[in-house]
Amino acid sequence: MAEDDIILSELSDDELVLQMHDDLYDGLKEEIEEGVGILLERGWTPYDVLTKALVAGMTIVGADFRDGILFVPEVLLAANAMKGGMFILKPLLAETGAPRMGKMVIGTVKGDIHDIGKNLVGMMMEGAGFEVLDLGINNSVEKYLAALESEQPDILGMSALLTTTMPYMKVVIDTLKEKGMREDYIVLVGGAPLNEEFSRAIGADAYCRDAAVAVETAKAFVARKHNQLGA
Amino acid sequence: MTPDDATLTEAGLEPTHHGRILLIACGALAHEVLALKRLNHWDHLDLQCLPANLHLWPDRIPAAVEAAVEKHRDAYASVFVLYADCGTGGQLFEKCKKLGVEMLQGPHCYSFFEGNEDFAAKAETEFTAFYLTDFLVRQFDAFVWRPMGLDRHPELRDMYFGNYTKLVYQAQTDDPALDLKAQDCARRLGLAYERRLTGYGDLARELAVVAAG
Numbered sequence: 084m085a086e087d088d089i090i091l092s093e094l095s096d097d098e099l100v101l102q103m104h105d106d107l108y109d110g111l112k113e114e115i116e117e118g119v120g121i122l123l124e125r126g127w128t129p130y131d132v133l134t135k136a137l138v139a140g141m142t143i144v145g146a147d148f149r150d151g152i153l154f155v156p157e158v159l160l161a162a163n164a165m166k167g168g169m170f171i172l173k174p175l176l177a178e179t180g181a182p183r184m185g186k187m188v189i190g191t192v193k194g195d196i197h198d199i200g201k202n203l204v205g206m207m208m209e210g211a212g213f214e215v216l217d218l219g220i221n222n223s224v225e226k227y228l229a230a231l232e233s234e235q236p237d238i239l240g241m242s243a244l245l246t247t248t249m250p251y252m253k254v255v256i257d258t259l260k261e262k263g264m265r266e267d268y269i270v271l272v273g274g275a276p277l278n279e280e281f282s283r284a285i286g287a288d289a290y291c292r293d294a295a296v297a298v299e300t301a302k303a304f305v306a307r308k309h310n311q312l313g314a
Numbered sequence: 315m316t317p318d319d320a321t322l323t324e325a326g327l328e329p330t331h332h333g334r335i336l337l338i339a340c341g342a343l344a345h346e347v348l349a350l351k352r353l354n355h356w357d358h359l360d361l362q363c364l365p366a367n368l369h370l371w372p373d374r375i376p377a378a379v380e381a382a383v384e385k386h387r388d389a390y391a392s393v394f395v396l397y398a399d400c401g402t403g404g405q406l407f408e409k410c411k412k413l414g415v416e417m418l419q420g421p422h423c424y425s426f427f428e429g430n431e432d433f434a435a436k437a438e439t440e441f442t443a444f445y446l447t448d449f450l451v452r453q454f455d456a457f458v459w460r461p462m463g464l465d466r467h468p469e470l471r472d473m474y475f476g477n478y479t480k481l482v483y484q485a486q487t488d489d490p491a492l493d494l495k496a497q498d499c500a501r502r503l504g505l506a507y508e509r510r511l512t513g514y515g516d517l518a519r520e521l522a523v524v525a526a527g
Contacts, residue, residue, distance in 0.1 A: 110467075156463025159470050194441045196477035220477055221441070246399045247421045247437065276372070276403030 110160025190218030339396035341366030
């Protein structure tokens with residue numbers, strides 16, 4: 084062992100959380116798993132470990148990605164590390180009744196197999212307290228509708244990487260309108276070739292340029308929806 | 315003389331200022347456009363290439379095309395943009411419309427090399443294919459392997475390519491060495507391999523129309 088190796092278990096809680104932010108940034112999955120285990124052993128709630136160590140760390144990663152400091156490979160490594168931590172926390176979160184923000188059905192549209200952005204959004208949404216049903220890739224309008232009807236989510240998220248597949252989002256939204264279901268769901272869209280103008284043109288509620296924006300947008304829309312229902 | 319691929323990737327190609335029609339192209343098309351010019355004696359077409367690596371940031375393409383059009387348009391009778399949509403989500407089309415210049419039809423070079431109609435017809439069955447052209451086979455490391463971080467983190471390969479099933483090499487030229495290199499690209503990505511000789515496809519057809527104009 085090198086002299087400057089950090090022993091995670093010897094760090095104070097505050098130091099360990101900061102170290103975990105660094106380890107997430109560097110995509111160190113094993114270290115993240117170890118850190119999660121240590122915090123749980125010290126009596127942290129799974130929800131606190133998730134939000135203060137993992138989500139806060141990924142928020143830094145997201146900000147540096149947005150600012151052009153980090154690039155896709157580094158974000159993927161960080162996401163992979165966070166996934167390792169989430170794998171430990173997820174069953175514990177279910178047991179301990181962490182706060183629920185809402186529910187989201189998410190999937191990549193028909194004809195499109197690209198799922199990196201969608202997976203990141205799903206993971207960050209889970210980290211923010213949303214229940215996420217991931218439909219995977221290549222989803223037809225029928226598959227989206229079936230999931231909406233069976234799951235009754237607050238949010239429908241659609242992703243596309245290709246110029247050729249992004250118009251399919253409009254097919255889904257138009258079908259929702261035809262069936263009188265459009266107003267039942269918050270529709271968020273994302274993907275590299277999309278923009279706000281496209282989102283407006285197809286009748287989505289919002290375009291989310293990255294996972295962090297998706298989380299903030301989802302929170303804002305869900306709060307508004309709840310306020311409307313409560314009014 | 316065509317510059318080397320590294321120059322076309324990073325810097326592009328300046329026009330020669332000979333000819334009355336300026337083609338503003340992606341650097342990845344330089345070899346093909348110059349070959350078509352030679353074959354057809356289109357001496358009235360001049361070629362400027364923007365750096366091919368703009369494709370790593372498609373949102374930068376419209377502004378780069380606009381700057382090139384504005385810089386050179388007064389010196390030519392007309393300008394034609396040799397880009398398809400290329401991941402700009404319609405932004406390049408809107409930009410060209412605003413500038414009053416025409417551009418290639420189709421979503422990207424994979425489509426127009428194969429022929430836009432043929433490519434669209436295969437969309438339902440071939441959306442799990444990863445495409446490479448002659449240029450991209452030669453520049454595989456610069457455009458795929460390194461930007462995706464696979465040189466440093468090969469473990470990320472399946473996060474990127476796990477949903478793909480095959481690599482289709484759309485060959486513009488019949489070059490056994492490129493065929494071998496493309497096969498090796500498929501092996502490195504863990505994908506099945508298919509070679510398809512497309513030639514220049516709709517690029518040749520559209521350029522012929524431009525040249526006749």
